[in-house]
Amino acid sequence: EAQVTQNPRYLITVTGKKLTVTCSQNMNHEYMSWYRQDPGLGLRQIYYSMNVEVTDKGDVPEGYKVSRKEKRNFPLILESPSPNQTSLYFCASRSQTVAHEQYFGPGTRLTVT
Amino acid sequence: QKEVEQDPGPLSVPEGAIVSLNCTYSNSAFQYFMWYRQYSRKGPELLMYTYSSGNKEDGRFTAQVDKSSKYISLFIRDSQPSDSATYLCAMSGRNSGYSTLTFGKGTMLLVSP
Numbered sequence: 001e002a003q004v005t006q007n008p009r010y011l012i013t014v015t016g017k018k019l020t021v022t023c024s025q026n027m028n029h030e031y032m033s034w035y036r037q038d039p040g041l042g043l044r045q046i047y048y049s050m051n052v053e054v055t056d057k058g059d060v061p062e063g064y065k066v067s068r069k070e071k072r073n074f075p076l077i078l079e080s081p082s083p084n085q086t087s088l089y090f091c092a093s094r095s096q097t098v099a100h101e102q103y104f105g106p107g108t109r110l111t112v113t
Numbered sequence: 114q115k116e117v118e119q120d121p122g123p124l125s126v127p128e129g130a131i132v133s134l135n136c137t138y139s140n141s142a143f144q145y146f147m148w149y150r151q152y153s154r155k156g157p158e159l160l161m162y163t164y165s166s167g168n169k170e171d172g173r174f175t176a177q178v179d180k181s182s183k184y185i186s187l188f189i190r191d192s193q194p195s196d197s198a199t200y201l202c203a204m205s206g207r208n209s210g211y212s213t214l215t216f217g218k219g220t221m222l223l224v225s226p
Contacts, residue, residue: 004156040121040218041218042201042216042217042218042219043157043201043216045213045214048213058213090156090157092156099145099205100145100147100159100162100164100205101159101162102159102214103159104156104157104158105156106155106156107154107155107156
């Protein structure tokens with residue numbers, strides 16, 4: 001089954017404690033991205049990657065890091081989480097040639113206290 | 114002016130009603146127009162997409178794009194309780210190489226039996 005998986009699905013952590021949210025896709029997609037979704041603000045792109053070792057900032061990259069060492073994986077790293085990073089996070093992937101058809105993961109609910 | 118405007122709702126309708134969901138946008142470079150459906154606690158899933166202007170129909174769903182007015186619509190005929198979800202419009206254009214989707218904030222739809 002074609003899918004994007006994220007782990008963990010739920011995470012409660014404390015300010016300053018480094019964390020990683022993993023994302024993996026099994027569709028051989030070149031393009032992957034991370035979004036956060038907040039009430040009243042909608043989906044905002046954090047980072048995206050057009051292929052292995054190629055990443056770029058989205059609209060709200062501050063406080064986040066990403067890496068793309070393998071085509072299927074695109075982890076999101078919060079080196080020093082803060083309460084304003086409490087949010088619902090989605091990973092997404094798509095083919096480079098079918099730009100409009102983006103597949104989303106199930107989401108990670110992060111709470112930073 | 115925000116790039117994409119979408120009324121957040123909620124929009125409450127009885128089962129069987131015709132539903133109209135809309136977005137306006139300001140960037141004339143947008144060429145792909147998409148509608149995503151997001152059920153509670155799930156990731157968005159692509160419902161329909163349209164390239165440039167015109168209509169597209171898929172079962173009970175019809176997507177319309179009016180580029181001259183910078184206005185897109187999603188119509189749902191014979192709405193069902195299972196259509197209750199948040200509907201997100203999204204757009205992309207050649208100015209970003211089609212690599213970035215710009216999302217509306219979503220309209221929550223509630224269909225009562």
